Amino acid sequence: EAQVTQNPRYLITVTGKKLTVTCSQNMNHEYMSWYRQDPGLGLRQIYYSMNVEVTDKGDVPEGYKVSRKEKRNFPLILESPSPNQTSLYFCASSSGHGTGSYNSPLHFGNGTRLTVT
Amino acid sequence: KQEVTQIPAALSVPEGENLVLNCSFTDSAIYNLQWFRQDPGKGLTSLLLIQSSQREQTSGRLNASLDKSSGRSTLYIAASQPGDSATYLCAVLVLSAGNMLTFGGGTRLMVKP
Numbered sequence: 030e031a032q033v034t035q036n037p038r039y040l041i042t043v044t045g046k047k048l049t050v051t052c053s054q055n056m057n058h059e060y061m062s063w064y065r066q067d068p069g070l071g072l073r074q075i076y077y078s079m080n081v082e083v084t085d086k087g088d089v090p091e092g093y094k095v096s097r098k099e100k101r102n103f104p105l106i107l108e109s110p111s112p113n114q115t116s117l118y119f120c121a122s123s124s125g126h127g128t129g130s131y132n133s134p135l136h137f138g139n140g141t142r143l144t145v146t
Numbered sequence: 147k148q149e150v151t152q153i154p155a156a157l158s159v160p161e162g163e164n165l166v167l168n169c170s171f172t173d174s175a176i177y178n179l180q181w182f183r184q185d186p187g188k189g190l191t192s193l194l195l196i197q198s199s200q201r202e203q204t205s206g207r208l209n210a211s212l213d214k215s216s217g218r219s220t221l222y223i224a225a226s227q228p229g230d231s232a233t234y235l236c237a238v239l240v241l242s243a244g245n246m247l248t249f250g251g252g253t254r255l256m257v258k259p
Contacts, residue, residue: 033189062247072190072235072249087246119189131177131239132197135247137189 031056035120035138042110043146050105050141052120058136060123061103062087063095065116066140072119078103110145117142148173148240152250159226160258167221167253169236174214177239181210181221184233184252193234194221226257 033054042048054061062077064087074087078097092114094106103122107114118141123133149172159165169179178197182190194203194210196219202211209222219236235252 064249069251071251072237074246088248121190131241132195134180134192134195135182135190136192137182139187139189 031136033120033122033136033138035118035141037141038139039142041144041146044111045109048107048110048143050107050118050120050143052103052105052138053101054103054120054122054136055101056122056124056136057100058122058124059100060131060133061097062121062135063093063103063105064119064121065089066119067116075105075118110143112145115143115145148238148246148248150236150238150248150250152234152236152253154253155251156254156256158256158258161226161228163226163257165223165226165255167223167234167255169219169221169250171217171219171238171248173238173240174217175240176214177241179210179212179219179236179238180247181208181219182235182237184235190235223255226255228257228259231255231257 036051059080063075064072066072073089075093076095078084084095120138121135123135151170180195181193184190196203196212207224212219233252233254237247237249239247
């Protein structure tokens with residue numbers, strides 16, 4: 030089944046403890062991205078990647094890192110999480126090459142609910 | 147900076163009714179617009195994608211229109227069903243703005259049997 034898989038689904042951690050949220054897609058998509066969803070603020074893009082080894086900042090990249098060493102995986106890294114990073118996180122991917130990927134529908138994972146205390 | 151607004155924030159209708167959801171955006175230089183559906187506890191599912199050169203897209207009971215010049219899009223749902231209950235979000239892409247996808251706040255739809 031074609032899907033975007035995020036792990037874990039739920040995560041509670043403490044301030045400053047490094048964590049990684051994994052994202053994997055099995056559709057051979059080139060484009061992948063991360064979003065956070067907060068009440069009243071909607072969905073905001075954190076980082077995106079057009080292809081392996083190519084990543085770019087989105088609207089709210091501060092406090093996050095990403096890597097794209099292989100096409101299928103796009104982990105989100107919080108080096109020193111803070112309470113304001115408590116949120117619902119989504120990974121997404123789409124097919125296409127270069128700007129063509131922008132005209133392909135985005136496929137989303139089921140989300141990771143992160144709580145930082 | 148691009149702003150995307152969806153009105154109303156919530157909508158409750160009886161089953162069988164035809165309905166229209168609205169999306170407006172401030173920067174008309176968009177590359178495309180997508181409509182998504184989000185169910186509670188789930189990710190988003192892409193419903194329709196309209197390229198900037200297109201006026202509308204249709205999929206089953208769904209029809210999305212785009213008027214770039216006025217900065218508006220509508221999602222028309224025909225013969226609504228309880229299974230259509232979800233939050234509907236629109237998102238626009240402006241390539242010149244760092245290739246970011248900007249989402250609206252969503253419309254929470256409840257279709258009552």
